[in-house]
Amino acid sequence: MNKSDSERIAAGLEKRGYQPALSAKQADLIVVNMCSVRQSAVDRVFGMPMKLKGIKAKKVLTGCILKKDRKNLEKIFDEIWDKKDLFLKQYHRLVRSTVSYVPISDGCNNFCAYCVVPFARGRLICRPYQAILKEICRLVKNGAKEIWLLGQNVNDYQSGAINFTELIKMVNDISGEFKFFFMSPNPKNFSNELINTLAGCKKFGRYLNLPVQSGDDAILKKMKRNYTIKQYQNLVKKIRKKMPDINLSTDVIVGFPGETVKQFQNTVKLFKKINFDIAYISKYSSRPGTIASKLKDGVPSEEKKRRRNILSKLTKHG
């Protein structure tokens, strides 16, 4: 999502006559697109004054900025651009590669206990489907071969009467040689209708990221994910039955507050059962404002590392 936002910012600036600079020293303007999902990313932005020492360019910050950080960041950057303005402005991007990212929504109405997105990016807003289709048509005409539909909770999409399944059908009907993908759906909203539609879409790229986050029901409940492992496994079963050639990846968090060794073993069991192609494994880190930030982050960092290493060996592609 941030990569796509950065592309939109770059294209918007190019439309206003800016050219990419070869180095920070030669630049007139530096735009930093911040992500607040992990503390390590936030720390990198706070470390920027050291990096940008002696650079004369105007320094602008945009992206996911938490309220509590804003005041201090205002002291570091010359200007802060609102993320929402960037999303709503329909910057026409230039196709620089055959892979193009098309945001269809931004923000999220779910409040998963560990996640800062609803605070950093706000509530769900969806782009009108006509604008999305128009953008994809243009990208395909300009040579795009892979279209990625992006949203924090992509299958919550709704534009008037058009839901995510309807949008998928319309994307599939766009003429031209391309494949489409999307990120990231929430398993709790993944309907049978969506599975059947995807199975019938020739242009769907047969890759699905289906974040599970934990293999233990008690932890999922604490995470406020609103599905059980049985429901998740049934969903995977249905998807694989309809699309046997699907490549499946997942996101998982190890060391969520209170996660015992036994509960982690349930995630190990799930990994062995499902045999994901790829897994994006994060060590839990507390994010301000979230429900989980009030819980004791009791799993030591070394143990989180150990759990991450175990899971990373249990996927087809490491």
Ligand code: SF4
């Ligand atoms: S659905 Fe995704 S983006 Fe929304 S709160 Fe949960 S983890 Fe965050």
